[in-house]
Amino acid sequence: MVYEITDLTAETKYPAKEEESLFRAMIRSGKGCIRYGCEGGGCGVCKIRITEGEYERFKNMSRAHVSEDEEKEGIVLACCVKPKSDITLAKFKTT
Amino acid sequence: MAISKTIRPGLIQLRVVNLEESVAFYRDILGLDVVGQTSDGRVMLKTYDEFDHHSVVLRHAPESGFDYVAFKVVDDKTLEELKEATEAFGYPVDVASDEQPGYGKRYGFTLCTGHRIELYAEVAQAEKIPMLVNPDPWVEMPRGMKAQRFDHLLLYGPNIAEAERYFKEVLGMFAPEFCNTPDGKRFAVWLTGGNKAHDIAFVEYERPNTIHHHAFYLEDWNAIGNAADLIGKYRVKRDVGPTRHAITRGQTIYFWEPSGNRIETYAGGYAAYPDNPQREWTIDEIGRGLFYYEGELFPSFLEIVT
Known part of the structure; x- marks a missing residue:
């Protein structure tokens, strides 16, 4: 299954396979709002807010970068989640 | 000794x-x-x-x-x-x-x-060690990237000038290479206690207690190529390389393990001697110093630490 990602920060859309992370979909398309990162849930560079859609977290995220409260609000590391539907996301900004 | x-x-x-x-x-x-x-x-x-x-x-x-x-x-x-x-x-x-x-x-x-x-000072010998009599290069066929040893690490933190002074004055290490900012402050230093080009390195950074990478030694440039093949095959997240450092002259690839700590596989590098003159990098040339073939810096390499 391939889902459509609406990337509000990059102002574009790209496909994501259900078996790949949102980060990998961004890198593979070359169009995502995140261009690099550790892909291991450790560095926090790929922090995003998911505003619409279903997803599954398949790896642990460093709590140095995403708190439990943030995770409940849909704030995640793109390398640690896979899409379960079409997704709308934006790069996380602290302000 | x-x-x-x-x-x-x-x-x-x-x-x-x-x-x-x-x-x-x-x-x-x-x-x-x-x-x-x-x-x-x-x-x-x-x-x-x-x-x-x-x-x-x-x-x-x-x-x-x-x-x-x-x-x-x-x-x-x-x-x-x-x-x-x-x-x-x-x-x-x-x-x-x-x-x-x-x-x-x-x-x-x-x-x-x-x-x-x-x-x-004391540590027990492992059960599985290299051969000691008429030794083959290995006992069991090495796996994967065939890492030979934990080689060195690069730490990011504040006041590396003092850290450098500790490693020199107390531990007796020396710094074969360094890089200063234009106003003469330490930006980076490579330190060794033996003939390896570096045992530990520091980069000046505001946040304390962060690590840029730890490195494993590979046998040679062919082994770096083998490591690159494994990165491709197993979809390992690569950062930079295969390339060569002008600093230490080692051959290298950087990538991340599945929890996001950066790893370097490193081969070669010159033999360091404490009586050799120290080598200096100016910060405007540090891209070439780090990545000799590319001649430029990569934002991921500078910005990502754990």
Whole structure:
């Protein structure tokens, strides 16, 4: 299954396979709002807010970068989640 | 006899958010052997070519990153002298209380950069060691990237000029290369206690206690190519390389393990001698110094730490 990602920060859309992370979909398309990162849930560079859609977290995220409260609000590391539907996301900004 | 009072960085403990995936990566991709587990679930590993009980410990934690690095010193007398000298330098010293099977007494302290550094003299020999009589290059066929040893690490933190002074004045290391900012402040320094081009390096950084990478030694440029093939095949997240450093002249690839700690596989590098003149990099040329073939810096390399 391939889902459509609406990337509000990059102002574009790209496909994501259900078996790949949102980060990998961004890198593979070359169009995502995140261009690099550790892909291991450790560095926090790929922090995003998911505003619409279903997803599954398949790896642990460093709590140095995403708190439990943030995770409940849909704030995640793109390398640690896979899409379960079409997704709308934006790069996380602290302000 | 080592050139300085330290023989090598012999032990590193890292925090990982995804323990099982990280252990599998060190074992199957890097090619380390799992030595065992501590009673609190940390996993001990070593390379096929190391003699000591273990060299890498992975601790499952909510955040990835650096717990400590421990330097093996030449003997017990030196260890006690270094404890005194470390306290005289201004860092309070404790005796490490966490279990490291096979290891003797470890003294530890917090460096100005926020990192815990430990010193030890005694460690038991591992069960699986390289051959000693009529030795083959290896006993069991090496796996994966065929990492030969834990080689060095690069730490990021504040006030590296003081850290450099500690490693030189107390541990007796020397700095074959350095890089200053235009106003003459240390930006980066590479330090060694022997003939390796570096045992430890520091980059000036506002946030304390962060690690840029830890490195494993590979045999040669062919082994770097083999490592690159494994990165492609197993979809490992690559950072930079294969390429060459002008600094230390080593050949290299950087990538991340499954908990996001950056790893370098490193081969070659010059032999460092304490009586050789020191080499200097100006910051406007540091891109070429780090990545000689590309001649430029990469934002991921500068900005990502754990």
